[in-house]
Amino acid sequence: MTPTLNETQPGPVPQSGTEVLRVEHLSKRYAPGFPAVLDDLSFAVHKGEMLALLGPSGCGKTTTLRVIAGFERADQGQVLLDGRALIGPQVFLAPEKRNVGMVFQDYALFPHLNVTQNVMFGLKNMNRQEREERTRQVLGLVGLNIFAKRYPHELSGGQQQRVALARALAPRPKLILMDEPFSNLDAALRHTTRQEVKAILREAGMTAILVTHDQEEALSFADRIMLMRAGKIEQIGTPPEVYQSPRTAFVANFLGRSNLISARAAGKTADSCLGKLNLSEEAKGPVLISIRPEDIVFADQGVPVTVKYMEYKGHDVTYTCTCGEQEVLVHAHHNHHFLEGQQAFVTVQGLAQVLRGS
Numbered sequence: 001m002t003p004t005l006n007e008t009q010p011g012p013v014p015q016s017g018t019e020v021l022r023v024e025h026l027s028k029r030y031a032p033g034f035p036a037v038l039d040d041l042s043f044a045v046h047k048g049e050m051l052a053l054l055g056p057s058g059c060g061k062t063t064t065l066r067v068i069a070g071f072e073r074a075d076q077g078q079v080l081l082d083g084r085a086l087i088g089p090q091v092f093l094a095p096e097k098r099n100v101g102m103v104f105q106d107y108a109l110f111p112h113l114n115v116t117q118n119v120m121f122g123l124k125n126m127n128r129q130e131r132e133e134r135t136r137q138v139l140g141l142v143g144l145n146i147f148a149k150r151y152p153h154e155l156s157g158g159q160q161q162r163v164a165l166a167r168a169l170a171p172r173p174k175l176i177l178m179d180e181p182f183s184n185l186d187a188a189l190r191h192t193t194r195q196e197v198k199a200i201l202r203e204a205g206m207t208a209i210l211v212t213h214d215q216e217e218a219l220s221f222a223d224r225i226m227l228m229r230a231g232k233i234e235q236i237g238t239p240p241e242v243y244q245s246p247r248t249a250f251v252a253n254f255l256g257r258s259n260l261i262s263a264r265a266a267g268k269t270a271d272s273c274l275g276k277l278n279l280s281e282e283a284k285g286p287v288l289i290s291i292r293p294e295d296i297v298f299a300d301q302g303v304p305v306t307v308k309y310m311e312y313k314g315h316d317v318t319y320t321c322t323c324g325e326q327e328v329l330v331h332a333h334h335n336h337h338f339l340e341g342q343q344a345f346v347t348v349q350g351l352a353q354v355l356r357g358s
């Protein structure tokens with residue numbers, strides 16, 4: 001799959017600057033003797049930024065969110081929101097005092113309350129008129145004023161998720177946490193709902209953290225992606241940074257598909273089965289490099305390969321080719337027609353990414 005970068009960009013992307021959330025050296029084990037679920041996590045989120053926590057099942061995404069929300073306790077570390085400690089040495093602020101909004105996978109709406117009542121429920125320290133006014137405002141923001149009197153079962157999944165978002169936004173939190181908020185929606189609704197939610201969060205200037213295991217969702221929704229593996233941060237960066245410049249084989253493989261190729265580096269170039277390649281950084285001796293399948297193109301001349309098999313995907317085709325002992329994936333436009341067993345030539349575009357670690 002070729003992820004679509006910047007699928008939607010409603011509103012200005014926030015400038016990095018004012019830090020809203022700071023997480024420092026967060027660690028957690030669910031039981032003594034068990035492996036750490038969070039292992040010395042440190043990161044920051046800036047005002048108006050949307051950060052996606054991405055990674056395989058069990059890597060600690062939800063636990064990170066629940067510790068920030070106050071539903072789980074950490075063994076160590078600090079969490080600061082707008083400079084105020086939520087968690088720290090001798091500090092544990094109750095969830096309702098954190099000024100953090102939460103949106104869950106299953107929406108968690110009260111079935112016996114209508115839309116207005118669901119949104120008003122979270123509003124404290126206001127008189128009735130102020131609560132009604134704020135509820136109208138946020139329902140306007142999520143485009144649901146006309147459904148104000150409906151009950152959750154009278155709404156689509158996408159509309160219910162927008163009510164849940166309105167409820168989370170109503171008390172004007174400093175941070176919204178969203179745990180797999182689109183995963184209960186079918187593919188088409190998931191796509192439009194996440195565009196709407198992104199536009200609403202931008203409009204409100206809200207800072208948000210989204211947990212997802214869907215790489216395309218992370219690439220298209222977030223300003224930055226934090227890729228997690230076994231309780232640690234594997235890489236954090238903008239979608240193009242993590243997709244185009246993966247630092248490890250794990251990141252290269254988790255985000256899209258990649259060719260991992262052994263090569264011998266000498267400065268900014270390396271010799272490989274795909275010929276002499278330009279490297280993303282200087283290296284010396286044996287290296288493992290990553291080249292995206294869309295950066296290998298069929299040409300009239302170049303490195304000879306043999307087509308082993310093809311996967312037709314409509315908009316494009318992925319060919320698995322052999323190049324000496326190595327298998328390489330090549331994404332090509334669907335107007336390329338190569339038969340299995342046919343010889344072809346390829347060239348590599350751009351820089352090959354030098355990988356570290358495992």
Ligand SMILES: Nc1ncnc2c1ncn2[C@@H]1O[C@H](COP(=O)(O)OP(=O)(O)OP(=O)(O)O)[C@@H](O)[C@H]1O
Nearest residue numbers: 030031037055056057058059060061062063064213
């Ligand atoms: N209450 C709990 N008690 C014991 N272990 C737990 C508890 N909650 C989570 N775990 C374990 O902690 C690890 C991390 O879980 P977590 O839910 O944070 O991962 P995740 O990355 O969000 O996974 P998924 O994508 O499957 O939701 C997993 O191995 C999980 O089994």
